[in-house]
Amino acid sequence: MNKHLGGQSIKFAEPVSIVSAASVVGSKEGEGPLSRYFDVILSDILAGKKSWEKAESEILRQSLELAVKKADTELDKIDYIITGDLLNQNTGSTYGAMDLQRPMFAVFGACSTIGEALSLGAVFVDGGFAHTVLAGASSHFCAAEKQFRFPLELGTQRPPSSTWTVTGAGSFVLSKDGEAPFITGVTTGKIVDMGVKDQNNMGAAMAPAAADVIAAHFRDFKRTPGYYDCIITGDLGTVGKELLIKLLDAEGFDISKNHTDCGIEIFNPEIQDTHAGGSGCACSAVTFAGYFYSKLKKREINRVLFVPTGALLSPVSFMQGENIPSIAHAVVAENKR
Amino acid sequence: MNQSELAKERYLELVKKATPNSKILKNCVKAFIIGGLICCLGQFIHAVLERFGLSKTEVSSYTSIILVFLGAFFTGIGWYDKLGNFAGAGSIVPITGFANSVTAPAVEFKKEGFILGVGAKMFIVAGPVIVYGTLASVLVGLFYFFTR
Amino acid sequence: MKELVLEYLKVFVVGGLICVIGQILLDKTKLTSARILVLFVVAGCFLGAIGIYEKLADFAGAGATVPLPGFGYNLYKGVCAEIDQNGFLGVFTGGIKAAAAGVAAAIIFGFLASLLFNAKEK
Incomplete structure (x- = not known):
């Protein structure tokens, strides 16, 4: 098939x-x-x-x-x-x-x-x-x-x-063998470049890539945001979260109720001086492995769309004044097969 | 996603609105106080050195050297980056900040060895200051030479 | 005593204000600190050449000489003194000579710090 x-x-x-x-x-x-x-x-x-x-x-x-x-x-x-x-x-x-x-x-x-x-x-x-x-x-x-x-x-x-x-x-x-949660589907992101150059504003650089892959996911699977208990982005932080919700709203998807971001969950910006949130490969990896995986195991949540986000820059591309293109990949984790 | 120039322009507008501004007033007050205090420290060192009967140039050179030492020392023990996080330009602009910008990479790139690490990377931040400072001095020097 | 307070007040205010200019550039223009340092040194050198920085240094002492524009002003003073003494050669040697104490100190103490200390997490 x-x-x-x-x-x-x-x-x-x-x-x-x-x-x-x-x-x-x-x-x-x-x-x-x-x-x-x-x-x-x-x-x-x-x-x-x-x-x-x-x-x-x-x-x-x-x-x-x-x-x-x-x-x-x-x-x-x-x-x-x-x-x-x-x-x-x-x-x-x-x-x-x-x-x-x-x-x-x-x-x-x-x-x-x-x-x-x-x-x-x-x-x-x-x-x-x-x-x-x-x-x-x-x-x-x-x-x-x-x-x-x-x-x-x-x-x-x-x-x-x-x-x-x-x-x-x-x-x-x-x-192949094992218990819930299961990965039941994935949506692979495209590289999106919306012209952001500011290395200190990665959330803004990555939000369009997240919006793009999430919208593609809903269309491909013919699902709506309400299908998921949580839509979890990787490291958009507070700035990127706001932008993502706006971008998807323009596409006709309201994720404001069930969206959360690993970068926002992992730190307390008031006490920890982390500004807009956490980032890095580990941000989404440890937050999903620690926090969301255990919530799935305990069946406090049963269907999640996990969307780690990445800013594809290098120190060289940045110094040469290139934009910061981004990508995001969506992974569906569910307790039912 | 629509990635046309127009869409990009619109998105960057959206970004501008969503991005919080630095608390510029608060930052300026902090920069003012710390920057002012570092200068007062310089003035104090200057005043003490004057008592040793040194020449004017010697006094100002030794003042610089002592301030550079302090900047390097507090960088080494890991205090200067915390001061910088608080004071911003207040600790970047004084000459102690110059010392910080030399010492920080020297300490950081120690793992890459003393030649290509410490030696080569020491001026990755402060190097441009010396390059463009020297170029500026040559320019004004030429001007001075031909107009004096 | 009153004179002393006034002297330090001038140092504090002028030094602080130069840093505030840097802070505004930092927050408003997204210039990195390295760019601001370059800008300040070059500005100090040119302000020296047109005679403004000397007045500021006379007025505020360390308030004008400790911030990096003071370093630039020092380069200007150095190059003029060298030209007066050695003629055209001074155009080449003056700036670096004037910067020698600060730069050598930064190299020496920076190197010593790299021997003694390791980078620490924030």
Whole structure:
């Protein structure tokens, strides 16, 4: 049967179980409102390593191994690892997944990476190319600041629209066999460029990509926003959330009642000085792995549309004055097949 | 999504409305106070050095050196970025901010080694200041040379 | 005593105001701090050349010399002094010579800091 649906979606014939989810976060995330949902909160932002970059890999490794352990399975049973991060040439994933010694794909979708990894993983499993896939994503505040902005000790002010890169990693085991929740469908985003250039306003850069993929999802699946208990975007923050709701409203979809954003959930901006919210690959990965996954498990929510969002810029493209194109990938997680 | 130039223009209008402005008045007050205080510290150091009977140039040079030392030291112990987060331009514009902009990358890029890390990256922020400062001095120098 | 208070008040107000100009640029124009520093040094140098900065420095002392335009003004003073002494060569040597103490201090203390300290999380 044809599993491709509409313009850019897939509806799985055999829903793919999210067997387990693991989240490892830094101390700042551990002080935030979602503190009790995370599996591991590190007190040392270096995770015992010598550099921020090594620390990020270590955090990813821990979360990958923890997801395998929580799934009650073994590394040998993992057919593929699919991970990604923000560091140049995906080195966070390289050094993080290296020791696991399983077949591996490193992917890049900036902060939407976990959506990309879950989509591809579910396709592998549903297609029968793999029985079990391990998907994950990581980011590290200090490593991201160093690569994309300024050295940490530089005394600068962050504007109110800026976001705070989450330190952590979230990983999921996807399998043919297993219990709810299931990934029942995905909608893959297109690259959207609406002319935003401001590196300190990523939410505004990414909101159109999120709106585009969410609207495409509703059309492809012939669903309305009311179908979902929650529509969860990745790291739009407060500025991006407002824009997303407006953009979708113009398309005829009202998501104002059930929309939430991982970047808004993960920090308390009043106390934590995080301005518009959290960001980074880990933002959506750990918030979904920690908070929303457990709500799905407890059946407090049963149908969610998870839409991690990514700003596809590099330090070079930014310095050359290019716009910041963005992408978002929608993943449907449901408790019913 | 419609990504025509017109749609982009309209969207950027929407972005402008949705993006909160910096609290500019509050930021200016903080910058004023901290910037003013750092200058007063400079004046104080200057006054103390004058008592040692140094020449005018020596006094101002040593004042700069001491302020640069303080900027570098507080960067090293991790205080200057917190001051900068509070004071903004109040701690960027004084010469201590120049020291911060040299020391911060030096400390950050230590992991990349002392030659290509510390050595090469030390001036990624402050380098342009020296480049364009020198160019400006040559320009005004030329002007001075031909008009004096 | 009254004179001393007045002296420091002038330093405080002028120094503070120069920083406020920087803050307005920072908040209103999205210029990064590196761009503002460049702008200020170049501005200080040219304001020196047209004679304005000298008056400001006489009036406010460290209030005018500690902020980065003061660094630019210092470059201007240096280049003129060198030209007076060495002629045309001064065009080349004056600026860097005037900046030498500050730049060398930044290199020395920046390097020492990199030996002694590690970057810390925010």
